[in-house]
Amino acid sequence: MFNYAYPHPALTVDIVIYTLRNAELKLLLIKRGGQPYKGKWALPGGFVQMDEGLEEAARRELEEETGVSGVYLEQLYTFGEPGRDPRERVVTVAWYALIPSDQIHIRAASDAEAVGWFGVDELPELAFDHSQIVQMAHKRLVAKLDYSTLAFQFMPSEFTLTQLQQVYETILQQEMDKRNFRKWVLALEAIEETGHKQREGQHRPAKLYRVKNPGRVDVIK
């Protein structure tokens, strides 16, 4: 039992985990096994331990659900309306993570819950205020493509310019001109040729590129 002179809310982290698969933006959901919202899909998350920081808690949950670590993770917003959880006052610090498309051979889940990747346009009804969280995450993601190098966080260690362009086109939901895109992205000086080529399909092989500073997201303009 833990006693306090004043009431304390419970504190959780929830994570919107994005990846790109089949030219579609997907996010990870977990089917709730217990009440409330039993059987509904929800964002992965859980309680913050007393001896861990908030980002640390988010990375722990991320690793537990997907097995991945070291990926891009950013705090999104903190949600704490009274009544957002019917049991007790729960405040959640929401985060979003981007997983490169080559790291999704992750184990399904740590515990026995049902886990699934959902296209952002085919989301089921979500538990709690999680659809509000997802909505805000998507807005942030789209906005950041415009003024940062965030999109590179989706790329595998080597990738073609066409693949990179598809990432932008998928998330922004608009087609782009190939020549203009290449001119623009190369002018950023954030990627470089690896010297390798990707030979696949009956056509000219594509040059492979890598991100110069893989972990880093820079503001551009």
Place this chain on the structure above:
Amino acid sequence: MFNYAYPHPALTVDIVIYTLRNAELKLLLIKRGGQPYKGKWALPGGFVQMDEGLEEAARRELEEETGVSGVYLEQLYTFGEPGRDPRERVVTVAWYALIPSDQIHIRAASDAEAVGWFGVDELPELAFDHSQIVQMAHKRLVAKLDYSTLAFQFMPSEFTLTQLQQVYETILQQEMDKRNFRKWVLALEAIEETGHKQREGQHRPAKLYRVKNPGRVDVIK
């Protein structure tokens, strides 16, 4: 006494309250009367009540310390490193507020604490991790001037273009060309002439403008 099966952190809100005075960006600090960090300056803030939302709590604290309400308030970030408060685990949801320069005839403070406006370049040593919070708030503020109409939140109901330019110059710490600034800001179509003029000093009177959507902050470009 309040009992929980699992330990809960305490939850606070802290607010970076900005205003502009004498062509200087200032923020409000409160001298701590009790331990820890007794006598040190700190951001205004306090515990979140169990029946109020997070923004509600921030607005309550803002109103208690400054008497102002209805001003621009935005969530900044949530800080929750274990050990940031020596007494117990305290997680704080940090906000920042912008107060128009004509609303600073506010009452000094609700309680007996010492309260003061400090220029952002002349801040004293701060309690807790508050200097980290201030640093992040300043970064956000500067960034948002570039891609939103945030700066208008500092303006009184009627203002001259020169005053508006000074707001940008003060916060961005760089001089701007008068003609280019006017061309740019008028092209935003976010402000309009009031028809009034400001006569003061031995020079040509300036046209007064107002913000078209006073509460609103739009992303530009």
Place this chain on the structure above:
DNA sequence: TTCGTTAGTGTATTAAGTACACTTAAATGT
């Protein structure tokens, strides 16, 4: 060697941002 497919490239046009200096309208002092 022809066909199918995706990779890769340049130029002209338009829009936005930057650099830069004089005139105007008022108040003050003689």
Place this chain on the structure above:
DNA sequence: ACATTTAAGTGTACTTAATACACTAACGAA
């Protein structure tokens, strides 16, 4: 009334970034 001081107000040329647009190159398969 006139000259002086002060900040308000205005336009144009130049530079840079964004856009529109179509063909050639390199490979695999038949």
